[in-house]
Amino acid sequence: MATAVTTDPMLPQPYLVQSVSKETPDTFTLKLAPEEGANGSSFQPGQFSMLWVFGVGELPISISGNPAEHKQLVYTVRSVGQATNAFVTQRVGAGVGVRGPFGTGWPVDAARGRDVIVVAGGIGLAPLRPVIYEVLRHREDYGRLVVLYGARSPHDLLYRQELVAWARQRETQVLVTVDYGGMSWRGHVGVVTTLFKYARLKPSQSVAMVCGPEIMMRFVARELISHGLSRNDVYLSMERNMKCAVGFCGHCQYGPHFICKDGPVFAYEQMRPLLEKYEL
Amino acid sequence: MVAESVLATRETSWSEAVSQEVHAILRASELGKLIAALVRKGYAVVGPTVRDGAIVYDRLESVEDLPAGWTDEQAPGHYRLKRRDDEALFGYVVGPQSWKKYLHPADVRLLSAERQGGTFRILNNETKPKAPQAFLGVRACELAAIAAQDRVLLEDKYHDPIYGARRSGAFLIAVQCTQSAATCFCRSMETGPGVANGADLVLTELLGPKGHRFLVRAGSDRGAELLTEVQTSSATDADLHEAEAGVEKAASQQVRSIDTNGIKELLYQNFDHPRWDNVAARCLTCANCTMVCPTCFCTTVEDTTDVTGDHAERWRRWDSCFTQSFSYIHGGSVRTSSKARYRQWMTHKLAAWIDQFGSSGCVGCGRCITWCPVGIDITEEVRALREGGSHGNP
Amino acid sequence: METLERIIAEHPFFADLESYYTGLLAGCAANVRFHPGTYIFKEGEEANEFYLIRSGKVALELFAPQRKPIVVETLEDGDILGWSWLLPPYLWKFHAHATQDIRAISLDGKCLRAKCEQNHDLGYEVLKRFAQIMERRLEATRMQLLDVYAVR
Numbered sequence: 001m002a003t004a005v006t007t008d009p010m011l012p013q014p015y016l017v018q019s020v021s022k023e024t025p026d027t028f029t030l031k032l033a034p035e036e037g038a039n040g041s042s043f044q045p046g047q048f049s050m051l052w053v054f055g056v057g058e059l060p061i062s063i064s065g066n067p068a069e070h071k072q073l074v075y076t077v078r079s080v081g082q083a084t085n086a087f088v089t090q091r092v093g094a095g096v097g098v099r100g101p102f103g104t105g106w107p108v109d110a111a112r113g114r115d116v117i118v119v120a121g122g123i124g125l126a127p128l129r130p131v132i133y134e135v136l137r138h139r140e141d142y143g144r145l146v147v148l149y150g151a152r153s154p155h156d157l158l159y160r161q162e163l164v165a166w167a168r169q170r171e172t173q174v175l176v177t178v179d180y181g182g183m184s185w186r187g188h189v190g191v192v193t194t195l196f197k198y199a200r201l202k203p204s205q206s207v208a209m210v211c212g213p214e215i216m217m218r219f220v221a222r223e224l225i226s227h228g229l230s231r232n233d234v235y236l237s238m239e240r241n242m243k244c245a246v247g248f249c250g251h252c253q254y255g256p257h258f259i260c261k262d263g264p265v266f267a268y269e270q271m272r273p274l275l276e277k278y279e280l
Numbered sequence: 281m282v283a284e285s286v287l288a289t290r291e292t293s294w295s296e297a298v299s300q301e302v303h304a305i306l307r308a309s310e311l312g313k314l315i316a317a318l319v320r321k322g323y324a325v326v327g328p329t330v331r332d333g334a335i336v337y338d339r340l341e342s343v344e345d346l347p348a349g350w351t352d353e354q355a356p357g358h359y360r361l362k363r364r365d366d367e368a369l370f371g372y373v374v375g376p377q378s379w380k381k382y383l384h385p386a387d388v389r390l391l392s393a394e395r396q397g398g399t400f401r402i403l404n405n406e407t408k409p410k411a412p413q414a415f416l417g418v419r420a421c422e423l424a425a426i427a428a429q430d431r432v433l434l435e436d437k438y439h440d441p442i443y444g445a446r447r448s449g450a451f452l453i454a455v456q457c458t459q460s461a462a463t464c465f466c467r468s469m470e471t472g473p474g475v476a477n478g479a480d481l482v483l484t485e486l487l488g489p490k491g492h493r494f495l496v497r498a499g500s501d502r503g504a505e506l507l508t509e510v511q512t513s514s515a516t517d518a519d520l521h522e523a524e525a526g527v528e529k530a531a532s533q534q535v536r537s538i539d540t541n542g543i544k545e546l547l548y549q550n551f552d553h554p555r556w557d558n559v560a561a562r563c564l565t566c567a568n569c570t571m572v573c574p575t576c577f578c579t580t581v582e583d584t585t586d587v588t589g590d591h592a593e594r595w596r597r598w599d600s601c602f603t604q605s606f607s608y609i610h611g612g613s614v615r616t617s618s619k620a621r622y623r624q625w626m627t628h629k630l631a632a633w634i635d636q637f638g639s640s641g642c643v644g645c646g647r648c649i650t651w652c653p654v655g656i657d658i659t660e661e662v663r664a665l666r667e668g669g670s671h672g673n674p
Numbered sequence: 675m676e677t678l679e680r681i682i683a684e685h686p687f688f689a690d691l692e693s694y695y696t697g698l699l700a701g702c703a704a705n706v707r708f709h710p711g712t713y714i715f716k717e718g719e720e721a722n723e724f725y726l727i728r729s730g731k732v733a734l735e736l737f738a739p740q741r742k743p744i745v746v747e748t749l750e751d752g753d754i755l756g757w758s759w760l761l762p763p764y765l766w767k768f769h770a771h772a773t774q775d776i777r778a779i780s781l782d783g784k785c786l787r788a789k790c791e792q793n794h795d796l797g798y799e800v801l802k803r804f805a806q807i808m809e810r811r812l813e814a815t816r817m818q819l820l821d822v823y824a825v826r
Contacts, residue, residue: 008407009438052594054393054395054400058583091398097400121822122822180744183743188748191817193817194814197752198750240614241606241614243579243580247432249579251599251606256631256632258636261436277551610825
């Protein structure tokens with residue numbers, strides 16, 4: 001039995017928007033800092049917060065900033081509905097409620113001494129970016145870093161300048177692809193699984209972390225296993241409806257797992273029997 | 281008083297086996313004084329009462345509010361109150377409500393806040409109820425259900441202060457069942473009809489030749505202390521036997537059961553069993569079962585503002601996995617078919633709950649059977665999965 | 675010729691192929707190079723060869739009226755370009771556009787077809803390998819169709 005967290009888990013802390021930047025036509029990155037007197041928070045890569053927009057609702061959003069920066073929490077959000085739109089249209093100086101961080105993180109500790117493969121699809125790069133920051137910050141503690149990133153089209157690519165910067169790091173390979181290229185794209189075209197054959201992998205000493213639409217994660221995990229990785233060395237970040245993020249509202253259940261507290265990061269070994277069940 | 285001195289000096293370990301507990305006799309006429317004593321101590325007393333053709337749990341002012349002489353006739357999709365030929369105060373089993381109405385309320389305000397410049401201020405996020413509550417008439421299955429919700433809301437990774445505040449102050453007076461309804465199956469779920477632990481006082485109603493009275497034992501220090509406020513007399517072996525016989529009668533009357541052997545594997549391995557299509561053709565996804573179920577805990581959170589938009593509130597309300605929107609993430613719901621939703625509810629209740637919380641989520645109270653408008657019977661569904669089913673998917 | 679045989683033998687696509695067969699294949703092979711911007715082949719042309727790409731990026735393009743050419747996939751170092759030589763009507767189904775300097779080995783499809791007809795064991799080995807490529811491309815194409823990143 002875990003030690004229960006005893007502060008009110010439904011009480012949001014007031015944070016202020018420090019900056020808003022546009023990544024793509026529908027995706028924005030907001031940096032938040034705690035108001036005076038509010039609790040700041042450190043987080044593990046892969047964890048998420050519940051962001052409360054006054055009077056509108058709460059969003060479960062993965063933290064996509066650098067875990068080494070304790071003064072700010074960074075979120076990259078795609079506007080897909082009323083609540084997400086309300087969040088990305090907040091002005092600098094606006095107050096947003098923050099609860100968390102919640103959930104299990106990526107296995108950055110278990111991956112020490114090994115090669116790290118990061119496979120991201122679309123907005124899935126946001127929850128994985130803290131892993132890349134962490135690996136680059138402790139470069140000697142890890143082997144090779146391979147980043148495979150797929151998006152719908154060149155317009156939808158996130159963190160473009162950082163992708164270029166990461167590619168320049170030693171022992172680091174960054175491969176990017178899009179589903180639809182358009183005329184001016186000179187890069188790779190095809191789904192993210194098509195990048196595997198160009199990646200220099202050492203499967204037996206690799207840990208893979210995958211995030212993106214569920215279908216994409218299913219295909220990618222299968223591909224990684226066929227390349228020789230163990231099912232216990234491939235990790236996915238799952239998503240379901242969430243209202244509380246603390247295991248009380250029941251919405252995020254996936255089989256016997258509460259994605260908010262048993263996840264969102266899970267080993268593929270645990271997810272495999274569930275992923276193939278339609279309407280689970 | 282003999283009983284008083286015995287109770288005052290006994291050890292405080294109230295988890296001893298029933299046979300070692302000290303019993304006393306409380307005359308039915310004294311029950312009102314028990315209620316009054318609770319009120320004097322500041323408790324809001326809640327118990328069964330007749331309203332709208334059912335026995336519901338509501339505030340009790342006096343013993344007059346109890347459903348004297350009433351019993352309930354239950355079957356799949358059927359509930360009727362009938363007159364008894366005696367004046368038993370607890371001669372029925374369970375109605376459409378459970379104590380979760382008071383411990384895990386259907387509508388709770390989580391917080392209110394107001395705008396301040398570009399940001400906001402939380403005004404209050406109070407969690408305490410106005411007065412501690414005393415529940416009179418808690419059945420064994422209901423004690424098990426409360427324990428199940430304790431496990432979910434207090435004993436896992438996080439602690440729900442709303443439930444916690446109501447639960448820690450709650451005084452529980454259990455009443456052992458001396459009859460069962462046709463929909464009861466607590467015996468097979470090993471949650472009743474006898475009460476072991478978890479209550480402050482345990483009563484068993486006796487209507488024999490010695491008059492209308494209750495066998496009572498204290499299950500806690502404060503239970504023992506409350507008994508000092510009323511007149512009790514010693515219980516004889518005959519009294520004990522009469523009570524045991526009553527509980528035995530309740531057990532033997534049960535016609536329904538769930539065979540819980542390997543039930544987790546049964547549900548996990550039969551995701552594609554054709555029976556799910558069968559039940560889906562009947563299930564209306566009306567969510568009655570989740571509303572009446574004493575262990576169902578799912579809630580949702582709703583945001584509201586006033587007209588000016590300067591004042592906001594967050595409300596927590598009961599929700600149900602049977603709703604279309606329960607599993608909604610952007611792009612659509614994951615469980616769109618009624619088949620998927622019924623399967624989710626039953627698999628969670630009987631199987632996943634065990635992995636999550638260490639015991640079954642079902643206490644065998646039978647409410648879901650009674651209150652299903654089309655009479656879906658969870659015990660029958662389990663049986664159908666066992667027969668006709670392969671173990672494992674093709 | 676010897677060098678070509680070694681390159682073919684070492685290519686993962688032809689792994690585990692008996693040296694007799696790699697010798698046969700080398701007999702149908704040639705080193706080729708394409709400058710950036712040229713078309714290796716165009717839709718509708720006779721498909722008489724396929725290529726082992728050694729370096730450079732090739733864009734597979736489809737043309738539709740009123741639309742600019744659509745790149746449906748790109749292939750790079752180590753990829754196999756083209757299987758239309760294998761099955762009737764032996765016509766290319768899309769344009770192959772060299773977007774960079776391409777160095778590749780071309781294998782004479784007609785020559786190879788003839789050898790496969792004579793030697794069915796060789797034919798089976800070749801078909802097995804191409805079936806795998808087709809299967810992977812089909813899977814990838816299906817995922818592309820799903821448009822997984824779109825907002826619904």
